[in-house]
Amino acid sequence: MGWRDVGFFVRGRLSRTIARALNRKAPPPAPAAPLDEVLRGPVTPLALTRLLEGRTNAAREAAVARWLETRGVPFRRHRFATFEGAGENFVVDVGRGERALVLIAHHDAVPKSPGANDNAAAVAILLTLLERWRAREPRGRVRLLFSACEEIGYLGSRAWVREHGVADVRGVLSLELPGVGDSLAVWDARERTWFLDAVRGTLEDLGLRADEGHHVVGRIPVFGSDHRAFAVAGVPAYGFTSVPAVEADALRQFVFHPVRAAVRASMRRPPPFDTYHTARDTGATLDAAALDRMATALAALVESV
Numbered sequence: 001m002g003w004r005d006v007g008f009f010v011r012g013r014l015s016r017t018i019a020r021a022l023n024r025k026a027p028p029p030a031p032a033a034p035l036d037e038v039l040r041g042p043v044t045p046l047a048l049t050r051l052l053e054g055r056t057n058a059a060r061e062a063a064v065a066r067w068l069e070t071r072g073v074p075f076r077r078h079r080f081a082t083f084e085g086a087g088e089n090f091v092v093d094v095g096r097g098e099r100a101l102v103l104i105a106h107h108d109a110v111p112k113s114p115g116a117n118d119n120a121a122a123v124a125i126l127l128t129l130l131e132r133w134r135a136r137e138p139r140g141r142v143r144l145l146f147s148a149c150e151e152i153g154y155l156g157s158r159a160w161v162r163e164h165g166v167a168d169v170r171g172v173l174s175l176e177l178p179g180v181g182d183s184l185a186v187w188d189a190r191e192r193t194w195f196l197d198a199v200r201g202t203l204e205d206l207g208l209r210a211d212e213g214h215h216v217v218g219r220i221p222v223f224g225s226d227h228r229a230f231a232v233a234g235v236p237a238y239g240f241t242s243v244p245a246v247e248a249d250a251l252r253q254f255v256f257h258p259v260r261a262a263v264r265a266s267m268r269r270p271p272p273f274d275t276y277h278t279a280r281d282t283g284a285t286l287d288a289a290a291l292d293r294m295a296t297a298l299a300a301l302v303e304s305v
Contacts (some may be wrong), residue, residue, distance in 0.1 A: 026279030045291035048124035080159035087148025097141035106150030122175035157226035171195035172237035174227035179286035195236035
């Protein structure tokens with residue numbers, strides 16, 4: 001254990017405390033969709049968001065494993081436990097190659113939030129892509145990491161990297177808040193790398209022009225995600241989010257000036273942060289087109305690198 005781990009522990013505790021405070025007067029969440037109904041239902045990002053939405057973290061974790069088992073998907077379980085917390089990551093490899101492109105979606109949520117956009121929708125996108133890639137193998141090797149305890153300083157991904165290393169990893173994208181907006185954002189992009197060029201080139205090829213259909217921003221001070229566990233190990237790794245293009249300037253102010261943003265948060269938080277870590281983060285706020293846009297971008301990226 002080092003001071004960095006202690007910092008993550010304190011930050012995780014603070015994040016959960018704030019979430020509880022924000023949601024203390026929220027009405028009880030709607031009942032989660034029956035799991036068997038979701039398992040028998042359509043395999044689309046919007047439909048599969050119901051796999052996790054509104055469930056406890058233990059139930060969300062179990063639901064991901066149940067979906068993979070029901071579909072007959074070979075996967076690895078990675079259970080971990082530290083003084084910060086405990087959970088189970090699920091890892092699926094598809095395609096061939098010595099090194100993998102890693103796509104991450106965390107399956108946990110903060111207390112009292114249904115966790116639809118954060119981050120059930122991201123899990124749903126990867127499960128939808130997995131279904132396609134099982135029918136038609138992707139061009140290269142892809143690793144899907146369904147991580148636990150992201151809300152505790154991305155503990156699950158840190159535990160995975162600590163145990164397995166990054167020697168077989170080419171690049172990483174962690175999916176966050178994918179269900180609102182008409183453009184895509186690549187964040188924590190502090191310097192140019194071959195992987196960032198590949199992501200930007202793919203988005204341009206899809207007609208998502210820079211500063212209109214997609215945005216690239218540097219390291220964000222407060223908000224983080226699973227990719228950072230890989231970035232500190234020297235792998236090109238970024239966050240990947242859907243945002244409303246019209247809110248781009250407001251979002252930059254919000255994420256790059258966290259103190260000022262915290263003061264203003266009680267008045268207005270720009271989408272997709274208006275429902276972030278709140279009881280309002282339900283499937284009703286998601287846009288199927290936004291989910292499909294991110295899925296399309298990821299599928300194209302896999303074929304291009």
